[in-house]
Amino acid sequence: MSARFDLNDDSVVVVIGSGAGGGTLSAALTAAGVDVVCLEAGGQVAIEQDLPTMYGRVKWADTRLSEGDLNPALPVFIAKAVGGTSIVWGGVALRIQPHEFAARTNYGEVAGAALADWPMSYADMEPWYAQAEQRLGVTGTHGNPFLPDHNNATLLKLGARELGYAQVSNGHMAINAVDHDGRPACRQFGFCAGGCVIGAKWSSLHAELPKARASGRFELRERAMAVTVEHDDAGRASGVVYVDADGKRQRQRARVVCLAANGIETPRLLLLSASGRFPDGLANGSGLVGHHYMTDLLGRAIAIMPGRVDNYRGTTYSSLVADDMRHDPARGFVGGYLFVPRGIHLPTYVNEPRSDGWGAEYAEVMEAYPNMASAALIGEDLPVHANRITLDGETLDQYGNPVPVIHKRYHDNDRALMAHGLERAADIYRALGATQVFTRASNTAIHNLGTCRLSNDPAAGVCNAYGATHEVPNLFVSDGSQFVTSGAAPPTLTIAALALRQADHIVGQLRAGTI
Amino acid sequence: MPSPPLAFSARRRLLLTGVAGALAGSLDLTFKLPAAAASPPDLVVYDAPAARTLLAVCRTLFPHDALGDAPYMECVRAIDTAAADAGYRARIDAALARLPAGFDAADQAARERALSALRDTPAFGALRGAAGKLYRNPAVWPHFDYPGPSLAFGGWVDRKMLDLDWLPAQTLQLSEVTSS
Ligand SMILES: Cc1cc2nc3c(=O)[nH]c(=O)nc-3n(C[C@H](O)[C@H](O)[C@H](O)COP(=O)(O)OP(=O)(O)OC[C@H]3O[C@@H](n4cnc5c(N)ncnc54)[C@H](O)[C@@H]3O)c2cc1C
Numbered sequence: 287m288s289a290r291f292d293l294n295d296d297s298v299v300v301v302i303g304s305g306a307g308g309g310t311l312s313a314a315l316t317a318a319g320v321d322v323v324c325l326e327a328g329g330q331v332a333i334e335q336d337l338p339t340m341y342g343r344v345k346w347a348d349t350r351l352s353e354g355d356l357n358p359a360l361p362v363f364i365a366k367a368v369g370g371t372s373i374v375w376g377g378v379a380l381r382i383q384p385h386e387f388a389a390r391t392n393y394g395e396v397a398g399a400a401l402a403d404w405p406m407s408y409a410d411m412e413p414w415y416a417q418a419e420q421r422l423g424v425t426g427t428h429g430n431p432f433l434p435d436h437n438n439a440t441l442l443k444l445g446a447r448e449l450g451y452a453q454v455s456n457g458h459m460a461i462n463a464v465d466h467d468g469r470p471a472c473r474q475f476g477f478c479a480g481g482c483v484i485g486a487k488w489s490s491l492h493a494e495l496p497k498a499r500a501s502g503r504f505e506l507r508e509r510a511m512a513v514t515v516e517h518d519d520a521g522r523a524s525g526v527v528y529v530d531a532d533g534k535r536q537r538q539r540a541r542v543v544c545l546a547a548n549g550i551e552t553p554r555l556l557l558l559s560a561s562g563r564f565p566d567g568l569a570n571g572s573g574l575v576g577h578h579y580m581t582d583l584l585g586r587a588i589a590i591m592p593g594r595v596d597n598y599r600g601t602t603y604s605s606l607v608a609d610d611m612r613h614d615p616a617r618g619f620v621g622g623y624l625f626v627p628r629g630i631h632l633p634t635y636v637n638e639p640r641s642d643g644w645g646a647e648y649a650e651v652m653e654a655y656p657n658m659a660s661a662a663l664i665g666e667d668l669p670v671h672a673n674r675i676t677l678d679g680e681t682l683d684q685y686g687n688p689v690p691v692i693h694k695r696y697h698d699n700d701r702a703l704m705a706h707g708l709e710r711a712a713d714i715y716r717a718l719g720a721t722q723v724f725t726r727a728s729n730t731a732i733h734n735l736g737t738c739r740l741s742n743d744p745a746a747g748v749c750n751a752y753g754a755t756h757e758v759p760n761l762f763v764s765d766g767s768q769f770v771t772s773g774a775a776p777p778t779l780t781i782a783a784l785a786l787r788q789a790d791h792i793v794g795q796l797r798a799g800t801i
Numbered sequence: 802m803p804s805p806p807l808a809f810s811a812r813r814r815l816l817l818t819g820v821a822g823a824l825a826g827s828l829d830l831t832f833k834l835p836a837a838a839a840s841p842p843d844l845v846v847y848d849a850p851a852a853r854t855l856l857a858v859c860r861t862l863f864p865h866d867a868l869g870d871a872p873y874m875e876c877v878r879a880i881d882t883a884a885a886d887a888g889y890r891a892r893i894d895a896a897l898a899r900l901p902a903g904f905d906a907a908d909q910a911a912r913e914r915a916l917s918a919l920r921d922t923p924a925f926g927a928l929r930g931a932a933g934k935l936y937r938n939p940a941v942w943p944h945f946d947y948p949g950p951s952l953a954f955g956g957w958v959d960r961k962m963l964d965l966d967w968l969p970a971q972t973l974q975l976s977e978v979t980s981s
């Protein structure tokens with residue numbers, strides 16, 4: 287049952303964004319008896335099994351500018367919808383590895399990169415990872431069975447084993463292999479990337495927002511775009527100004543404000559909230575808000591096999607080749623990467639082998655669709671000071687605010703890792719007789735990390751180890767912006783674990799009356 | 802119960818044998834356009850000659866000789882709809898104006914050469930994007946053995962998803978990497 291809170295009710299926690307971070311945080315806070323107002327820029331979307339339609343339906347289409355290596359036409363793909371990008375995420379749910387939490391210590395100094403250790407260790411995070419895995423129902427953990435095999439996954443695993451890889455498994459997916467948490471087992475529809483029609487894949491939409499709502503302590507305001515976080519004379523966050531569904535400006539007062547607007551909009555909101563007291567942006571005394579933008583490295587391999595694969599069948603992702611997640615500088619780079627199989631449907635296949643392919647030769651690659659196998663590479667990219675989110679000096683969005691500019695240039699280490707991984711991916715398919723292999727790095731980001739990094743030192747990070755900003759104690763960052771380094775794993779399990787940990791911390795602080 | 806891919810594959814083989822001889826052949830412009838320069842019935846912006854050229858452009862970008870003109874005409878229709886925007890139309894018109902005379906009737910290789918010259922124009926990406934919508938059209942899916950949404954039959958969970966009968970003999974046994 288939804289609650290309703292008064293705009294002047296200053297006892298509520300305001301959470302900005304209803305995606306993976308904001309949804310999990312809201313559900314955990316309300317379960318502990320805290321009242322939450324969640325502001326979500328997007329609306330409810332209906333899910334159907336048509337990928338281009340779904341991408342159009344959820345896509346964050348507000349103007350963003352790109353400077354550097356990302357695709358100027360589409361530097362970033364994230365969702366603007368109730369449930370956020372968790373609607374379309376793939377469900378690969380992996381932990382950041384122990385050595386990666388101390389990347390600076392273990393990798394050493396890397397020129398041109400701003401490596402640092404996380405302010406907490408893997409051991410600190412372990413119980414929260416365990417809780418997150420249980421909550422999300424991650425396969426192959428805590429007694430949850432694995433998802434079944436399909437051709438595309440099996441080919442990746444077989445090819446990897448041919449090359450001598452050992453850490454080859456059915457992976458860890460936040461997709462129900464059996465009924466879990468009131469959500470059904472996966473039917474292997476194969477449309478995970480457009481949203482799961484039955485909610486077998488964990489998402490904020492299907493798993494967290496319903497829990498928050500059921501608490502009776504949760505109000506979700508959809509099509510409510512937060513534009514500034516305000517503070518009082520004491521420098522504490524006092525409320526959030528947002529533009530509502532009718533285009534009217536509203537002010538929701540707050541006891542605590544949590545930003546879970548994904549790694550671009552979160553730092554942007556802080557920069558937009560500059561004031562006399564915080565001239566460079568709210569909570570930006572370190573000058574690091576927006577800096578160290580990381581995307582993870584994403585690559586893909588498309589292979590034409592000697593026989594049929596029909597890789598539209600079954601979960602889009604599943605299974606895992608994990609050997610290369612290790613840190614092994616002998617390969618010519620620091621950090622690591624992994625492979626997961628990736629199903630592709632015909633309507634989007636046209637841009638996969640090449641984003642610009644055409645003509646008779648390319649039509650033959652299209653004709654080979656039934657024989658196509660495919661995998662994705664996900665790897666660690668390094669934090670670089672100059673990679674950052676800034677506000678544009680000229681272009682304004684529909685709310686009258688400067689649009690974000692995304693500055694991202696790959697570090698030499700990133701290029702070396704990608705080249706190594708793509709070559710290995712091609713080898714995997716060649717080992718099984720692939721007649722053609724197309725590999726490339728993606729230049730559209732889907733993970734946005736590091737732009738409000740954690741550090742115990744207020745000069746070296748925006749937030750403390752719990753995501754509270756150093757300068758504004760009742761203002762929290764609750765998404766991937768907190769990451770200090772990206773790790774090889776995709777980010778969402780860590781975002782969920784951090785949200786559970788942060789909720790516990792906020793509840794403790796509220797009870798103690800310190801915020 | 803046989804799974805859709807198997808059912809489709811018989812049909813696909815037939816199709817491919819049927820068109821084998823025509824693969825290198827010339828364009829089959831079976832779409833009948835009115836001779837006069839009036840717009841074809843459901844196009845708003847483009848007249849018949851322009852539509853014919855756009856059709857040839859789409860077929861050149863993604864040539865599948867076994868497919869008739871109808872699905873490609875859907876792509877032309879998408880261009881026609883987008884051309885309600887004056888800027889878009891100006892870009893397309895500028896590109897079309899640079900195509901050599903006789904483009905529509907030339908063979909694939911000659912048309913590819915002509916289109917290559919447009920590669921750096923702002924229209925090229927728009928044309929490729931519209932022509933690429935071909936693969937979104939359910940009418941062409943059987944040709945590619947793609948069955949589309951699986952909701953109606955309840956997903957693949959109770960059907961075959963693992964049927965790699967062509968693997969080279971020396972590879973590992975499937976059972977070594979599968980868990981089910
Ligand atoms: C195609 C795809 C596949 C992916 N696959 C995986 C995967 O397999 N594994 C993995 O770990 N990760 C994956 N990801 C990444 C995953 O989706 C994100 O890590 C996760 O959703 C981030 O959670 P979030 O809460 O930070 O942001 P989101 O889920 O994006 O939610 C942010 C929400 O905030 C809202 N918002 C933004 N600004 C404002 C504002 N000013 N006011 C109000 N609301 C606002 C947005 O509308 C959005 O709903 C994938 C992403 C994509 C795009």
Ligand code: SF4
Nearest residue numbers: 472473475476478482
């Ligand atoms: S394959 Fe499973 S998780 Fe993916 S959309 Fe289908 S039912 Fe949902």
